[in-house]
Amino acid sequence: MNLTLKIWRQQNAKASGAFVTYQVQGVTPDMSFLEMLDLLNENLQAKAEPPVAFEHDCREGICGACGFLINGVAHGGRRGTTVCQLSMRFFKDGDSVTLEPWRARAFPVLRDLAVDRSPFDRIIQAGGFITAPTGGAPEANNILVPKDSAETAFDAAACIGCGACVAACPNAAAMLFTAAKVTHLNSLPQGQPQRDRRTLSMVAAMTNEIFGSCTNHGECEAVCPKKIPIEFIGKMNRDLIHATLHHRGD
Amino acid sequence: MTESAETQQHPVAGNRFVAIWTSVIGKKVVMAVTGAVLILFVIAHMVGNLKIFSGQEEINAYSRFLREVGWPELGYGQLLWLVRIVLLVCAVLHITAAVQLTRMNWRALPVGYENRKDVETTWGAVTMRWGGLLLAVFIVFHLLHFTGGLVGFQSGQFEHLMVYQNVVAGFSVLPISLFYIVAMGALCLHLDHGIWSMFQTLGWVTVQNTKSIRTFSRLVAIIIFVGFISVPISVLAGWLR
Structure with missing residues (x-):
């Protein structure tokens, strides 16, 4: 399936950020949300563009490293699920998905979707x-x-x-x-x-x-x-x- | 650790009330306790209002009783003034804590989301701040209106202690009645969230009783709403004249 991603890009904590739209092709339903972002980053790196920064570690929902807002809901809105556990089978071909970092004075954005916790x-x-x-x-x-x-x-x-x-x-x-x-x-x-x-x-x-x-x-x-x-x-x-x-x- | 965390860690006896007021949770405790006093008053006020359905003599006698109660220990109207002072102090503390907490909360979220969806919250929770502001405006108007007779009446129409006649005359003005009904709607929403929040802030909510407390909160809010609006609606419908 093909998706349109609207992602918050920000160079560093001091820079002002903005949303950038990307197209990602060849997403399969058995991918996790983070694997879909890995695919996007491979494509970006192939074009010598900076990859989207996001935090991740265990990728099985127990470490607490990953997390951002997906279409306005933290971790994507499936109860009891982290971003890394979110499966792409919940999305449809042609979906438009917005990714925004945690926002709080105490959690300044470090880069793109990664914040200082x-x-x-x-x-x-x-x-x-x-x-x-x-x-x-x-x-x-x-x-x-x-x-x-x-x-x-x-x-x-x-x-x-x-x-x-x-x-x-x-x-x-x-x-x-x-x-x-x-x-x-x-x-x-x-x-x-x-x-x-x-x-x-x-x-x-x-x-x-x-x-x-x-x-x-x-x-x-x-x-x-x-x-x-x-x-x-x-x-x-x-x-x-x-x-x-x-x-x-x- | 910072200086203020150190002082929070060792509150010495004697300044515990200061410690409560300076902590974010403590300010909410102040809101919960003053809110409880105000809710108890609102319930008593609503029950008193319903006496209007027993006729002129009942409710007018009740308004005299409110001034005479406590005699001979207390003089005419003294207990009423005591209650009014307690209510004023509670309202001032409630509003001051709310304003301070709101400013702290706005400071904590300086950059809003482009798009954040609410998934769980209620109408009562969302309207807490602006509904509360409407209630403050309403209370001032209400005191000028039915307590003072300074607004909303033609000259000579308002007569002190003639509650029945004043209520019928006051609520016969449609915009005023509608304002009262809207304000009671705001009160209903405020209490639907407020009563439950009070129990949560005081730490009486558990995983086991949370559903019952939410239902209780909603039930009390609806009873208060229906009880209060029954009077202006009855006047507008011509049942009270």
């Missing part, structure tokens, strides 16, 4: 860890984890940090990402000693990176490739209220 790393650095003694492996069942706590923690830990929640949010908020990371460790017994401090620090880091705040539209949940529920944001809110009222410092 290091603010997420700094949110993790602020509290996305537990303190555990090093040395020999501890006895496996020393700390018992209730089944429902393990399930909640695992659902939250499924977040791959792709940034689609920020991209889809009308306020460019990182609440779903931060809530997933806070919920992951705050649900486990191992995360309890630093619970209040973690919540306060990660929310403060999120605010300092100039992300917006939540207005409960639910757009983030709709595009999340790992289907993180927005109820985790409610849980983080509760943890933050508790921490603000009860935290006594260290």
Whole structure:
């Protein structure tokens, strides 16, 4: 099949970008969306034109590297699917497809479809860890984890940090990402000693990176490739209220 | 880590209310709590309005009761003024937090998308800001209209404490009635999203109860809408005269 691609091209973070239209021929239904872009880039390189920059790594939906807006929806609009898992069989011959990078003050465009997501790393650095003694492996069942706590923690830990929640949010908020990371460790017994401090620090880091705040539209949940529920944001809110009222410092 | 993150990390006892106000989630908590107070008032207001269907004496007596209640501990109208002050403080906090959060959100998204589609959001969520602005304008008009009798009446038509007569005269003016109905539509949308949001912000929403809370939110919004517009519609239809 043949497609018309309208892609955001931008030299670097300082340059001003614009949409450029490309034709790509010979796309087969068994290709993934990124393989279709590989095909386009091979054609561009054959003509000595700069290829379209986009991030990718595992190409099986678990690393969180890929992601951009396809026809106005982050990751292309199929529930629980990253761009790399998106199959070309969902497109028809002659389709026109628009590709736009994540947009947020905190996520400046580096080049074309690649944005700088290091603010997420700094949110993790602020509290996305537990303190555990090093040395020999501890006895496996020393700390018992209730089944429902393990399930909640695992659902939250499924977040791959792709940034689609920020991209889809009308306020460019990182609440779903931060809530997933806070919920992951705050649900486990191992995360309890630093619970209040973690919540306060990660929310403060999120605010300092100039992300917006939540207005409960639910757009983030709709595009999340790992289907993180927005109820985790409610849980983080509760943890933050508790921490603000009860935290006594260290 | 930056300076402000450090101070957020160690809020000392005594400035916890400051800590709440300076955090983005804290500002939303302020909006949720003040919103809850305002919703409770709106429900009481709507129930009071419905007394108009019991006749002139009922509703006019009710308006005198609102001023006499609390006696002898409180003088005539004192409790009413106390409630008015609490409501004013809540409204000011609610609007201030909303304006500050909106400005922060606009700052976070300086470059808009060429094309971003909404897939999940509701009418209530999308109209929250502009609907809220309409409600603020409406509240000012409403106070000047039925509380003060300063606008919308011919001279000498408005009489203090003659609620029934004032309501019938006020709502007989079609554009004013329509403005009230439109404003109540905005309130309905505001509450459809607002009540659910309040529970979410306070952290009472879980994966298990989220559907029930959304339904509850919508139900309360619709009941308030129907309850309020029943009065202007009855006046326009000639059922109240």
